[in-house]
Amino acid sequence: MSHSPDDLVLVERHQDVLTLTLNRPDQFNAMSEDMLDALQVQLDACRDDAALRAVVLAARGRAFCAGHDLKQMRTHEGDADYYRELFTRCGRVMQALVACPVPVIARVHGTATAAGCQLVASCDLAVAADSARFAVSGINVGLFCSTPAVALTRNVPLKNAFEMLVTGQFISAARAVDTGLVNHVVPDDQLDVAVAGLVDTIVAKSPVAVRIGKAMLYRQLNMPLSQAYEYAAGVMTENMLTDDVSEGIDAFMQKRAPRFTGK
Structure with a gap:
């Protein structure tokens, strides 16, 4: 396993499958500016990797991703230029997931909130542990999750997405699969097996x-x-x-x- 700058994204290559693991476990993998940059570097590199067959996006710790780093954002209070650049930078990462030439599979455990839920929605496929939960919870602090809404409404029927966006309430993994946010929900101890099975099926194709x-x-x-x-x-x-x-x-x-x- 190799590391990206500051070890914010762990990089593991097994034959033609790349696993990128978010590595801020003590911060619930909140996406700091540096983590966004680290992800962008790895995803950009995928474009020119002719041997690559699939990418798995995983995370360490108790959560998949808690969204943007709110503490970091608060240090720039009132700075509109900073916020616009931050959200634009995040949008580039989400678009890089879509632009990646091979399937990107989210391996989801714990919670995926706000931009973390956006990450899941931006991946081509997603497998979630039964205990995983999903929310676009910015509304709870007075912020409508506008950029996560872009990815969410491209995966989930509008009324379901709108309810998530205006209530900020969590939905279960079972509900997430019913609405199309994730493909499969499996028992927690079967998550790695399920992801590997999906990867193997894809890799066997042309x-x-x-x-x-x-x-x-x-x-x-x-x-x-x-x-x-x-x-x-x-x-x-x-x-x-x-x-x-x-x-x-x-x-x-x-x-x-x-x-x-x-x-």
């Missing part, structure tokens, strides 16, 4: 198809229907011409496991 597919999925979301289909047809044509598709079809017809090469 690397080129997964990368093409993730990029395509997000790009078409905001297109008009006819434009989305035109774009998707072009992407699928490109995908059909890859060696992996030829191998996959041959393997299917020959009733054997495919041997994907990522070409």
Whole structure:
């Protein structure tokens, strides 16, 4: 395991899977400016990592992430330029999760609040422990979680998201899976096994198809229907011409496991 600057994000590479672990356990992994920068560095590096197959976002300690570092924010009281830069910086990290060329899976335990919930919503997939809880709780201190709302409303039906945003109340892991915020909820002691199983399933697929597919999925979301289909047809044509598709079809017809090469 290697460390990012100041050890705020622990970096572990196992074959083609990268695990990034938030490492401010005594502060419930609150996202300080330095932690945001450390995450940004790691996520930016993923863009040029041709061998990478998946990223797991995890955390140490009792919480997944308590959101922004409120103590740090209070030292800049009244400084509008600072706050705008901070929220913009956080938004860049969230967009980097989406822009990462391979699936990013949140491994969630404990609590994920405010920008911590935003982190979960910004990942492509999420697996939560049964005891995990989620909230966008800024409203409790007079602050509507506007930037977390961007990610939340792209994952959760509007009425459910709005209730979370205006009440600040926690929802359970079971509720989170019902609303689409997370994919799976498992017993606490099965969290690592469940995450590993999901990673293994993804890694067994064609690397080129997964990368093409993730990029395509997000790009078409905001297109008009006819434009989305035109774009998707072009992407699928490109995908059909890859060696992996030829191998996959041959393997299917020959009733054997495919041997994907990522070409």
